[in-house]
Amino acid sequence: MIHSLFLVNASGDIFLEKHWKSVVSRSVCDYFFEALERATEPENVPPVIPTPHHYLINVLRHRIYFVAVIQSEVPPLFVIEFLHRVVDTFQDYFGVCTEAAIKDNVVVVYELLEEMLDNGFPLATESNILKELIKPPTILRTVVNTITGSTNVGEQLPTGQLSVVPWRRTGVKYTNNEAYFDVVEEIDAIIDKSGSTITAEIQGVVDACVKLTGMPDLTLSFMNPRLLDDVSFHPCVRFKRWEAERILSFIPPDGNFRLLSYHVSSQNLVAIPVYVKHNISFREGSSQGRFELTLGPKQTMGKAVESVLVSSQLPRGVLNANLNASQGTYTFDPVTKLLSWDVGKINPQKLPSLKGSVSLQTGASKPDENPTINIQFKIQQLAISGLKVNRLDMYGEKYKPFKGIKYMTKAGKFQVRT
């Protein structure tokens, strides 16, 4: 199982190590550093690195490499999923997952890691349970602890750990009982030069924030559940009920959790909410190139496209860009050659455009590669797949909860080739 964990910062220093079995010398990380050196970009370090006696599995999150050391055959996905859980837990506890935050809370970090793995076997990874065992640090609590001498380690056996619903603790009490659900969809798409869709798919999630007293049993139904043919559920969802009736029936965890994630594949027709008209051209023998970009809404069901951000990696030969934006602001970084344009909201009556010229470095030949345009946007009150929640019912408790549902569509990896 998982032997050890090393945390490595962006400058390549190991700033924390934790061993769950015998101690593995930190020199094992030299193999990781070698791979890091070979990689052109920090993201390009291979996730699994073999060494003569160990395997190093790493993930890069928040500019920190989490390097796990394993010695025997362990499913790599198991390790990666666990590392993700570590990152999530740190974020949950400290608000941010940075080197500074980890160093500031090093003892809590150590206590957490000890609680999450035993001999390399996962022990308690549910945030609910961890929080009962080790209280997250808050300024108030630290002050109180210093005054009263109390501790931030729970004295009681976390009850959820053993119950049939390990994700929920007993004795939850709220004065305002509320259950909110967010349906968030991300479109991943590749659009070719001519504007036609090469591939487009939707990654959707239903995130919930449930603050209900007692042991509520919820059912959530959709208007069009047949859209959901590829789904991953939170362990609380009763799979049999879904198979039979296409209804989500569950006892929710307390607080924030991801109820469900789903995938609408490229085989279904996916609506593309924006279009891009572009003309980026360089002439042979000239040091100037033309650059024109216009954005417009398309298939948005009448909703506004907001928070639009366009970015593009221009060819290496480009020296500078002299452009004019009809709205928003643009920046060009002459070192990284990254052009980004903060558009804001698209007004269908007056389409935003970015026009002008780009200059090439003297002597540079006409660039071979065509820049790809990356677009980010948000559309409120719309799930682009058309998914709609029908109703939410609660059983098992007597009070009437506040219920709410929000929809949102975002761009995931939305790329336009030129």
Add this chain to the structure above:
Amino acid sequence: MTDSKYFTTTKKGEIFELKAELNSDKKEKKKEAVKKVIASMTVGKDVSALFPDVVNCMQTDNLELKKLVYLYLMNYAKSQPDMAIMAVNTFVKDCEDPNPLIRALAVRTMGCIRVDKITEYLCEPLRKCLKDEDPYVRKTAAVCVAKLHDINAQLVEDQGFLDTLKDLISDSNPMVVANAVAALSEIAESHPNSNLLDLNPQTINKLLTALNECTEWGQIFILDCLANYTPRDDRESQSICERVTPRLSHANSAVVLSAVKVLMKFMEMLPKDLDYYGTLLKKLAPPLVTLLSAEPELQYVALRNINLIVQKRPEILKHEMKVFFVKYNDPIYVKLEKLDIMIRLASQANIAQVLAELKEYATEVDVDFVRKAVRAIGRCAIKVEQSAERCVSTLLDLIQTKVNYVVQEAIVVIKDIFRKYPNKYESVIATLCENLDSLDEPEARAAMIWIVGEYAERIDNADELLESFLEGFHDESTQVQLQLLTAIVKLFLKKPTETQELVQQVLSLATQDSDNPDLRDRGYIYWRLLSTDPVAAKEVVLAEKPLISEETDLIEPTLLEELICHIGTLASVYHKPPSAFVEGSRGVQHRRIPPRAGSVESAESPEVGQSGPSEAPSAVIPSQGDLLGDLLNLDLAPPTTTVPSVQPSMQMGAMDLLGGGLDSLMGDESDTLGGDIGGSPSMGAGLGAAPTAMPAALGGVPPVGGGLGDLFDLGGGVGMPTGFYVVPKTLWLPAMKAKGLEISGTFARRGGIIQMDMSLTNKAMSVMTDFAIQFNRNSFGLAPAGPLQVLTPLSPNQTIDVSLPLSTTGPVMKMEPLNNLQVAVKNNIDVFYFSCQFPLSLLFVEDGKMERQVFLATWKDIPNDNEAQFQIKDIHLNSDAASNKLQGSNIFTIAKRTVEGQDMLYQSIKLTNSIWVLAEMRVQTGNPNYTLSIKCRAPEVCQFVYQCYEMVLKN
């Protein structure tokens, strides 16, 4: 007020300060100090000097402080084992605590302290905790067994913890079940052959029930364990699949992939016409696609596994080509994997789309990726015949871009296309030739030269082109040089008139001016071919080449099957069998997909899926009786009586063995052949040389035993009973007679079992495997009681010692000398024959002590003619010591009489074939010479019994 304050005191007296704080009376100060210590520890500072002070803080009811001290203990106990003992009492006490959290914490921490002395104390608390009423404690204890096993495996077995762990698989709590499975799996990894996870339908059912209720991590353990099971039939297989399928919707990708593994393996057993089979295939695609929308590192592992799955079952993802399209900001390792899968999924239906994508990738920034994309276009052309033309035109478009590395890659793949579709796309050669100058990579240059040579007759200026390369011949890499040599020879054979000078030039460059042996050799071969027989040269050099295969990069089917059974593991990421690389997985079991129902194999036992490396090498010779029977039949050699001396008769024996042995080993049914060989004197003489090299072990005592004998002399005086005397190993088969296999050996009788101890040495250059052994019929029916256990291949210069148990129930034939044994040893190289002689004492059985009365009667009964008398000289033992010594070799003294200062010892011996040998030994005090009278109904043995006496007494 954060923990960073613990790092601030880095002054010199830090340890001293901490020591003072740790011993403070104030609880709060103590805790802060421990925190500081832990903080220093996490960054790798050595704070082990504080061990006693920190351990002193352990006796507390403050849970946080206790946990912190435990953390410290786990880290440093190893370096301070004596101090760690101090903590034991607290642990044992905590294991009795009413709070299950404390009990679990104590047993968990104790297991993490890797100190032998502590593990002894751990056993009792652990045993209690394994049976604790609280499942939280039980599940922690289950993992603790795995920890303990890691430290002291023997202890865990002796204490019976493994059985308790097995019982926990039937626990009522799913988490306990999952942890027990995880612990057992980990233990099983270091015990490949132990049957720890004995999976049967009942346990499988329990696991499947627990699967639904335990945590995501537990589900992974259980699924991985399920994958090792081989269902009895397709019905069971289907029912397991049905219960595993819901896991495909789990949010944890590791659960999903483990479920995919179980399904991929078990669906192999389902009949393909079953409706459920189709349903299952459909269900597998969406979760795999979903994995690709996860984080890049998850994608990478998923893609490596999908690569295997599309090779095994392309139908699952054949409609999902688009999800493998590359996004420009994917990390490079994801891009390359996606590309590979795109090619595997390419078919006539989607080739247009794929090509358009590949062309797009060829204009990206990343050079490695662009190269691979160009190569992929070539692979598509070779894979999908209908698309070849489009691929070629796409490649030509790319060549027009004049981007250097794109052009070079394109030329390399066009060469492959030519090899797949000869004489079809030669029109493009002109375009290729235009780019000759820009080629600077050896592979591209070699490819271009190959094209020019291969199509020399269609390229007008082929000679000029090749000549231009020749100028810098010595600066080229070997690859290019070899290609250039071949190309010019081809050109010469096609246009002999104009290119004579050129070929001369290249041949002399290659043979005279080069120090590369490969190049020189190839040059000389061409040169001689051309000078001796140009027609033959033409046939050789311009021979029609086989077409290159469609997919050269497919994983070989047996490996693929094994990898499918290991989906989700490191093995599947590296596409290597698990045994090949992971340390610690000693003797990993080779898994096989179970056979489909109804196929012939299904008749086999369920162990089929578990066949491990421990399987004994199958006997080469199916039945010993057959060989020996053959030997007898073939015994056409002249009868031994006609041969005056002993030596030739041994030779004849060896011949017989050869005749028969070869006959049956080679499966040749011609009896006459064997007989001929046996009868042929020349062959016999050649082979007969082997036995001459063997020292006549029986004729005299081997001198090597002298030193040992002295030692025994000392012991003998005290009258200690001694064991069976084993002659030191002698050389039986010299390496030069047996193609490098050298065998030396001896015989021993241990605890009533006859053993032939041999040392096999490989003095050849290559590895030897497949050893087997056979005996010819012999006087006492000695025969191997089992196959020759040489499990590992014998590498060069390696020696292996084997003990072959012998039985005395084999076929009997009287040999000359009586104790002669002819042996045939086979290995992967050949069959070899030798003969050796065993001491008769090998056959003296343990119950050879005769009743006095019977002895007396028998002695009288045996005619005096059968009595033989011998002198044993130079024995400096008294009669008691001698009798003691002889008893070790099963020569039993029944009575002792002293007459006139002479000790008369009456002894009996029983041979394995129930022949009794009676002896009277006279020992005169002060006289080193003994007189031995032997009486037996079969007087032939007397001589050999005497030799045993002498051998035993003198050693």
